Amino acid sequence: MSRQDALKQRAQSVFPRGIYGHLGTRAMPENFPQFFTSAKGVRMTDVDGKEYIDYMCAYGLNLFGYGDEEINNAFVEQMRKTDTLTGVSPVMVEFAERFTGIVSHADWAVFVKNGTDATTLGAMIARAHTKREKIIIAEGAYHGMAAWSSASPGVTAGEKAGRISCTYNDVESLERAVMEAGDDLAAIFATPFKHDVFIDQAEPDPIYARRARDLCDKTGALLVVDDVRAGFKLARDCSWSVVGVEPDLSAWGKCIANGHPISALLGSDTAREAAAKVRYTGSFWFQSGPMAAGLVTLDRIMNTPYLENIQSLGHSLREGMAKVAQKNGVGLRQTGPVTMAMFLFDDDPDLRKGYRFCAEMVSRGVYMHPFHNMFISDALTLDDVVQTLDAADEAFRALAAAELAPNTRLAALTA
Amino acid sequence: MSRQDALKQRAQSVFPRGIYGHLGTRAMPENFPQFFTSAKGVRMTDVDGKEYIDYMCAYGLNLFGYGDEEINNAFVEQMRKTDTLTGVSPVMVEFAERFTGIVSHADWAVFVKNGTDATTLGAMIARAHTKREKIIIAEGAYHGMAAWSSASPGVTAGEKAGRISCTYNDVESLERAVMEAGDDLAAIFATPFKHDVFIDQAEPDPIYARRARDLCDKTGALLVVDDVRAGFKLARDCSWSVVGVEPDLSAWGKCIANGHPISALLGSDTAREAAAKVRYTGSFWFQSGPMAAGLVTLDRIMNTPYLENIQSLGHSLREGMAKVAQKNGVGLRQTGPVTMAMFLFDDDPDLRKGYRFCAEMVSRGVYMHPFHNMFISDALTLDDVVQTLDAADEAFRALAAAELAPNTRLAALTA
Numbered sequence: 143m144s145r146q147d148a149l150k151q152r153a154q155s156v157f158p159r160g161i162y163g164h165l166g167t168r169a170m171p172e173n174f175p176q177f178f179t180s181a182k183g184v185r186m187t188d189v190d191g192k193e194y195i196d197y198m199c200a201y202g203l204n205l206f207g208y209g210d211e212e213i214n215n216a217f218v219e220q221m222r223k224t225d226t227l228t229g230v231s232p233v234m235v236e237f238a239e240r241f242t243g244i245v246s247h248a249d250w251a252v253f254v255k256n257g258t259d260a261t262t263l264g265a266m267i268a269r270a271h272t273k274r275e276k277i278i279i280a281e282g283a284y285h286g287m288a289a290w291s292s293a294s295p296g297v298t299a300g301e302k303a304g305r306i307s308c309t310y311n312d313v314e315s316l317e318r319a320v321m322e323a324g325d326d327l328a329a330i331f332a333t334p335f336k337h338d339v340f341i342d343q344a345e346p347d348p349i350y351a352r353r354a355r356d357l358c359d360k361t362g363a364l365l366v367v368d369d370v371r372a373g374f375k376l377a378r379d380c381s382w383s384v385v386g387v388e389p390d391l392s393a394w395g396k397c398i399a400n401g402h403p404i405s406a407l408l409g410s411d412t413a414r415e416a417a418a419k420v421r422y423t424g425s426f427w428f429q430s431g432p433m434a435a436g437l438v439t440l441d442r443i444m445n446t447p448y449l450e451n452i453q454s455l456g457h458s459l460r461e462g463m464a465k466v467a468q469k470n471g472v473g474l475r476q477t478g479p480v481t482m483a484m485f486l487f488d489d490d491p492d493l494r495k496g497y498r499f500c501a502e503m504v505s506r507g508v509y510m511h512p513f514h515n516m517f518i519s520d521a522l523t524l525d526d527v528v529q530t531l532d533a534a535d536e537a538f539r540a541l542a543a544a545e546l547a548p549n550t551r552l553a554a555l556t557a
Numbered sequence: 558m559s560r561q562d563a564l565k566q567r568a569q570s571v572f573p574r575g576i577y578g579h580l581g582t583r584a585m586p587e588n589f590p591q592f593f594t595s596a597k598g599v600r601m602t603d604v605d606g607k608e609y610i611d612y613m614c615a616y617g618l619n620l621f622g623y624g625d626e627e628i629n630n631a632f633v634e635q636m637r638k639t640d641t642l643t644g645v646s647p648v649m650v651e652f653a654e655r656f657t658g659i660v661s662h663a664d665w666a667v668f669v670k671n672g673t674d675a676t677t678l679g680a681m682i683a684r685a686h687t688k689r690e691k692i693i694i695a696e697g698a699y700h701g702m703a704a705w706s707s708a709s710p711g712v713t714a715g716e717k718a719g720r721i722s723c724t725y726n727d728v729e730s731l732e733r734a735v736m737e738a739g740d741d742l743a744a745i746f747a748t749p750f751k752h753d754v755f756i757d758q759a760e761p762d763p764i765y766a767r768r769a770r771d772l773c774d775k776t777g778a779l780l781v782v783d784d785v786r787a788g789f790k791l792a793r794d795c796s797w798s799v800v801g802v803e804p805d806l807s808a809w810g811k812c813i814a815n816g817h818p819i820s821a822l823l824g825s826d827t828a829r830e831a832a833a834k835v836r837y838t839g840s841f842w843f844q845s846g847p848m849a850a851g852l853v854t855l856d857r858i859m860n861t862p863y864l865e866n867i868q869s870l871g872h873s874l875r876e877g878m879a880k881v882a883q884k885n886g887v888g889l890r891q892t893g894p895v896t897m898a899m900f901l902f903d904d905d906p907d908l909r910k911g912y913r914f915c916a917e918m919v920s921r922g923v924y925m926h927p928f929h930n931m932f933i934s935d936a937l938t939l940d941d942v943v944q945t946l947d948a949a950d951e952a953f954r955a956l957a958a959a960e961l962a963p964n965t966r967l968a969a970l971t972a
Contacts, residue, residue: 156653163838181639198643224596228613238571255670266711294836296681300715403841421709423578426818
């Protein structure tokens with residue numbers, strides 16, 4: 143038995159049914175590795191010694207690659223002085239000053255751990271600010287795992303009661319949702335672009351974004367941009383700055399300390415009073431190590447061409463993939479921003495083509511995701527892209543030649 | 558202006574109203590420091606260079622003191638290999654095996670970040686397991702900051718609808734609550750002992766604990782012990798092992814990696830199927846550094862007399878404090894387990910005596926809390942206790958001599 147399989151078997155016993163959440167592999171192609179011993183830059187090495195170029199970047203955590211020495215050293219240096227204690231480190235104030243100085247709409251910050259903490263706090267503050275309950279969420283959008291936005295078993299009807307659904311980028315459906323909320327609208331939530339799983343991504347329609355701002359201004363509701371996933375991958379500001387719209391609240395996480403655990407809710411003065419009233423805290427929320435790492439990360443964001451780099455690399459990957467797919471007669475759809483690539487195949491309702499393609503890629507040392515957007519980090523190089531395209535050429539050829547059985551793995555997601 | 562005051566002023570601007578949550582100092586005695594530059598063992602140093610013996614241990618995070626070299630080195634070594642990536646480290650399986658091997662009722666684990674994540678997951682799993690909604694929570698008990706258990710502005714009526722209240726240690730009130738739930742009881746939650754703020758602590762009445770187990774068995778509801786705060790401070794097992802009661806689920810956090818950010822929900826096989834169905838994940842939940850730190854922490858817990866040490870130190874502190882208080886004619890109440898001391902004063906409804914005492918202690922380099930339980934860590938020594946008692950002697954004398962004005966600081970907690 144491989145070390146990989148042995149660990150998967152042990153995990154079955156000590157977790158409810160193996161590794162859970164987005165790192166569960168029951169619903170991934172069969173040959174996907176789950177256990178890794180090390181990671182550096184864009185490469186990770188699994189427990190059986192195989193190396194992969196990783197296009198998931200820990201699901202968007204490492205904007206500057208794994209194990210960045212400068213950022214990690216800042217973390218360790220702070221941790222050796224103090225990490226979490228009965229009080230806070232001055233670095234917390236510095237990080238808040240720096241972060242709110244970068245994000246145009248932001249006058250204040252609250253630091254939390256999970257991205258879900260940030261979006262949930264946004265929902266609570268909007269409700270406290272407006273003294274209303276309804277929150278508009280686009281169908282299929284992910285705003286974290288808390289009860290107010292989740293569809294999980296164990297969530298009660300009362301917890302879900304505040305949600306109203308709309309269709310992303312569809313102005314009419316947004317207006318209908320606002321109408322449905324009547325005088326009870328607390329907030330409109332929006333991801334910066336449509337990055338749902340399983341379907342093509344979509345850039346935000348500026349008319350939709352401006353209408354959302356407009357409807358919030360008219361009703362007194364708060365506009366919340368959930369930038370947890372896309373933050374700093376599209377702009378050096380809140381992601382809706384690219385369509386000229388400023389929210390009242392924005393939720394951040396994942397990459398703001400290049401993978402060290404910290405998330406944030408940023409807010410404008412409009413919401414300050416409510417934010418001061420809502421009660422929130424967490425044992426680890428004041429951990430200063432990630433804040434020290436975050437300061438270096440924000441400096442890197444403001445003072446290096448990382449954004450232009452990942453955009454340029456993303457373009458190279460997209461153009462290369464399109465060429466290689468076409469050469470092999472495969473209909474490949476690449477959607478959304480180039481820095482957050484999504485690959486789906488034409489005529490592939492059960493994703494059997496996507497699964498086979500990703501399985502072929504993984505066996506060639508390139509880790510790509512069959513139904514979730516991917517991420518380009520600043521540690522990627524053109525050589526890595528060339529290696530990826532070589533692997534893709536072979537993978538497309540194998541895919542074109544294969545008899546594909548129905549995809550039975552996906553069922554594990556809902557079972 | 559002191560560096561302390563300058564930082565407080567800057568914090569007012571970049572946070573909704575200064576540092577928030579349990580590390581806000583608006584409701585603490587006026588001279589309490591908020592910003593610190595370093596911490597080691599039981600001592601922390603504030604930004605103006607003053608040193609304090611800290612009886613809060615970061616609110617129970619560091620069972621073995623601040624900056625433990627062995628534990629921190631294990632963290633750094635793992636972080637340098639990989640921390641959070643697109644997959645998991647084998648250390649996650651090892652930590653789950655070790656942890657479930659220590660806690661008698663536990664067959665499986667789910668690792669999360671916040672203590673609140675662990676208690677919330679417990680509530681969701683109980684609801685999914687029973688397909689019912691009602692959760693019994695003792696009045697005044699703290700089970701984290703999520704909507705299902707919180708009283709914050711911004712929580713909706715629907716989110717609160719599932720709660721039923723009872724009185725801790727009062728069997729009749731528990732039975733009434735179960736009756737009130739009718740056929741809709743999902744869970745009984747319990748802290749291992751009564752550790753509410755502002756009031757005397759109380760050890761668990763074994764009859765109450767056994768009746769809770771009994772009522773869960775009869776109704777099919779799950780018993781959840783919230784050991785986030787008290788875990789491993791009373792026993793080398795779930796804290797209700799001391800009264801002979803095993804829960805179905807237990808929530809852990811704070812000290813399980815000596816302050817590195819990780820919490821856990823542990824469960825028995827009864828709840829495994831529901832735990833497998835409920836959907837949960839977090840970007841940072843698979844961070845392996847805290848798991849490596851946690852392995853060393855659990856080894857220390859199982860293989861050193863830390864528990865006997867903190868109990869013995871706690872007894873010395875309690876006996877010494879009683880003597881010094883008596884000598885100075887002050888009526889001091891010390892309640893709850895000695896490892897989690899709580900000091901309240903007789904005839905002190907607005908806590909003016911407690912506030913003055915803590916202010917006097919802080920000015921003498923001892924950080925104690927006027928209305929929250931404190932924590933003894935294994936890094937404390939008898940010399941530290943002697944230094945504390947010397948300070949207390951002076952503080953009690955100052956208190957006895959003082960004219961005490963009404964306590965206006967507490968109002969900040971609810972404002």
